[in-house]
Amino acid sequence: KQEVTQIPAALSVPEGENLVLNCSFTDSAIYNLQWFRQDPGKGLTSLLLIQSSQREQTSGRLNASLDKSSGRSTLYIAASQPGDSATYLCAVPDSSNTGKLIFGQGTTLQVKP
Amino acid sequence: NAGVMQNPRHLVRRRGQEARLRCSPMKGHSHVYWYRQLPEEGLKFMVYLQKENIIDESGMPKERFSAEFPKEGPSILRIQQVVRGDSAAYFCASSPGQSGNTEAFFGQGTRLTVV
Secondary structure (H helix, E strand, O other), X not given: OOOEEEEOOEEEEEOOOOEEEEEEEOOOOOOEEEEEXXXXXXXXXXXXXXXXXXXXXXXXXXXXXXXXXXXXXXXXXXXXXXXXXXXXXEEEEOOOOOOOEEEOXXXXXXXXX | OOOOEEEOOEEEEOOOOOEEEEEEOOOOOOEEEEEEEOOOOOEEEEEEEEOOEEEEOOOOOXXXXXXXXXXXXXXXXXXXXXXXXXXXXXXXXXXXXXXXXXXXXXXXXXXXXXX
16 A cells, blocks of 8 residues: 655745755555645645656756655755745555545645745 | 636535535546545545546545536535534545546645534
8 A cells, every 4th residue: 555754744944945855655656756835725736747757857946856666756945935835745646547646744844034 | 727626615514514515627627536634634535536437435434425526517525414523625636537647636625614
């Protein structure tokens, strides 16, 4: 059974720092991995989708890497800003191949001005 | 192309009442997934539907919860005789295909509060 774990659960950094969020999964047979952002009381915004054949994806100050063999993904945020404060979730499709996602518990990030 | 639309955004129900949550998928998407996010917990899969069919309801409680996705109109998640423990954010996602390799797009969620 696929399980997704995110470390740390919470992170507080001063503005301008580069930071790394971690996501690990137990079953390496995944099609892709997706990173989402969730603001308090809001929905999920997709940030990056990494296909299993890719090792990384970049969007602006965000860079996500994927190492299937070790069951890990990292989300790197460069030059963090207060507007980056949110909860970051990673998710992988479960092995049933029906498209349903297994989510980690999330990392709640606070970037202080 | 409008995104996934959920309504209402906020819903308050008294214990014992019924809650109906609606989800209109993105245009061209025929696959709908419902997830629940309990306070201080992650998102958990509830049910996966295609038009007029429930494909996987393995995450949905056996009692009081039901879901449908009719040929016409939005998908509906129905909770009968709500209890305080049903208070949560309910999210809907849609995708154009079933494969685990397709990207899912999420709505803004419905926040249900049972008083």
